[in-house]
Amino acid sequence: MSTEANRHGGPTNKTLCVLPWIHLCASIDGVYGRCCVDNAMYHNELYEQQDEPVFQLNDDAIGCSPGSRYAKDNPDRVLGLQEAFNSPNMKRTRLAMLNGERVDACKYCYFREDHGGQSYRQSINRRFEHELDALAGRTAADGTVEDFPYFLDIRFGNTCNLRCVMCTYPVSSAWGAEQRPSWSSAVIDPYRADEELWRTLRANAHLIRRLYFAGGEPFMQPGHYALLELLVETGNAGNVDVAYNSNLTMSPDKAIGLFPHFKSVGIGASCDGVGEVFERIRTGGKWQVFVDNVHRLRTQVDVWLQVSPQRDNLWDLRNLLEFARAEGLDIDLANVVQWPKEMSVSSLPDEEKARATGELTELIAWCAELGWDKPAAHLGALRSFMNSLDPTNLVDEGAS
Ligand SMILES: C[S@@+](CC[C@H](N)C(=O)[O-])C[C@H]1O[C@@H](n2cnc3c(N)ncnc32)[C@H](O)[C@@H]1O
Ligand code: SF4
Structure with a gap:
């Protein structure tokens, strides 16, 4: 697990993600996750029921916190932060990733990668590149990692x-x-x-x-x-x-x-x-x-614009880029909306996709001319994502 390709979550290991070794997410309703796009963490459909449902956790979820609505219905899976970090599903996830296997809970990222988009897995592996080589050595045979997760995403x-x-x-x-x-x-x-x-x-x-x-x-x-x-x-x-x-x-x-x-x-x-x-x-x-x-x-801290490209702002991306440029602000366009499906750019009619492809191609060229590489790359990924997808196959994320 130590090639350049592995380190970038690239071609050799297409499943490894640094997060299960250093991080824990805790969702707004008290479910722990491998990260904020962990497919097993979201149970939004329960909140659509007219009568109060059983708050059964997904089989693949990491567990739930004592103060969550899930605690009553899943008494064996009520965990503290440290236990959650080494819960059975978290340990299984680490071992599967080290074996190069795809993890079902991570399908949101794999789906994006398979369709030309940029995934959270890829960007986070780049950010914590220095950790990747040591992951296997820090993992016990049963998948346990002894450390405290030093990177926390708790949604209070x-x-x-x-x-x-x-x-x-x-x-x-x-x-x-x-x-x-x-x-x-x-x-x-x-x-x-x-x-x-x-x-x-x-x-x-x-x-x-x-x-x-x-x-x-x-x-x-x-x-x-x-x-x-x-x-x-x-x-x-x-x-x-x-x-x-x-x-x-x-x-x-x-x-x-x-x-x-x-x-x-x-x-x-x-x-x-x-x-x-x-x-x-x-x-x-x-x-x-x-x-x-x-x-x-x-004036106090680093601020950048965080854009969620979607059906309703595809034709305003030019204005957003110009605003960012005029203000001297960095702009991140990687968080493409997949759900709700009708708001995704992949749900646009073919004719509008063709027009939008032209618009994105112009914007990419403009960014490239300015040497503005990050937005150019994000717009390229958005264009591929829009054009390579059958919208009926979009993977739900909940809202990140
Ligand atoms: C859920 S919000 C929470 C933080 C804060 N309230 C905010 O809006 O920045 C986090 C990010 O998710 C984005 N977001 C909201 N709904 C989304 C969706 N359906 N798909 C993808 N991203 C979404 C938001 O635009 C925001 O950048
Ligand atoms: S995306 Fe909008 S509605 Fe959702 S949490 Fe953020 S600000 Fe609130």
Whole structure:
């Protein structure tokens, strides 16, 4: 497992992903995941039932937290963070990946790769390239890894002020206020009162190196602030890189006061259009408020535009790129919407796909001329993804 190709998650090992060795995700409703696109973690269909269903975990899910709705129906699979990191399914995943086998829970990434898109697996393997060679040696024969996961993605609930068109309940409480079933609440937060979780985080604070916050809207989550404060209070914040996806439609004053304690802070400011298109997709958000917050935050931390290319902004990508260019902001267009299917670019009629292919080809050429390689690569992947897919085969992700 030590060739250049392996290190890039490339041709020799097409299944290996560094995340099951260093990372744990915890979803907004209390299910642990290998990462945020773990196919076994999402149970969104349960929230579409009129009568309260049994909250049966998927067989391949890592487990659930004690404060989650799943705990009652899956008593044998209620785990703390550390147990989840070495749960039977996590251990099986590591061994399968080391053997070059595809893992069913990771099909969202494989699907993207198979259709010319860029996967989370590929980008994360590039980011943590220095870890890849050592993975096999750190893995016991049964798949156990002794370390604490130093990279955590804990979604401290679903509180959110927006109802973006491609998002849903239970991911956003604002969507919940409109479409939740009577047996569930709009706001979900399984971790805030989970004493074992907070004990574990405190005991291992010195080992944490990277946090990713999303949600819901992270700057509205009490648990997110509590974790930042815990790291400051225990003197460990200076070791930690913090990354966010935020809608930046409110001013995160409290967080701004905490940011200087951390090693680095980066915010992917979710932006799916300029002006009116932004407001149409990110329902409830105001473009000018977003722009003002970007201006304010970029003086303190690294800020880039995080775009989710989809049916409704395909014709606004040019404006987005020009806005990014004028503002001197980096732009990430890799998170292509696959679900809901009708919002995916792959669901466009053939005629519009042909026109959009022309538009993307021009934009790619423009970016390439400017030496703007990352957006050029993301747009190329988007073009392949749009043209190579039968939309009936799209793999659901929930909303990441
Ligand atoms: C679920 S949001 C949570 C964080 C924050 N509320 C925000 O909007 O940035 C995380 C990212 O997922 C994106 N997203 C939302 N719905 C999606 C979908 N159906 N498919 C792919 N990405 C989606 C958002 O645009 C955002 O960049
Ligand atoms: S994408 Fe983010 S901001 Fe939009 S509704 Fe979902 S959680 Fe809220």
